Amino acid sequence: MSELGVDEREIEAIGIIQRVLAGELEREHPVEPAQSLRELALDSMEVTVLVVELENHFRVRLDPADAAEVATLADLARLVAARAREAS
16 A cells, blocks of 8 residues: 555556556546546447456456446546455
């Protein structure tokens, strides 16, 4: 954990999310961790690309039921970090 109480995996996950959105998904505007996933208006294929990238990087599996817990990019990063901690 960092001094701010943010898990290093969360920071890493945010970086990956931002890279995927800017790169593979060609989003023109930068995204912030507090940004709502609804605001991004990702289609199902874009969500799949993002989730698969996170799953592969952290060697975790995200379940569709997890979506209920995720409203923002930060929520997604926290979820991925929690799954990574459970797996290690």
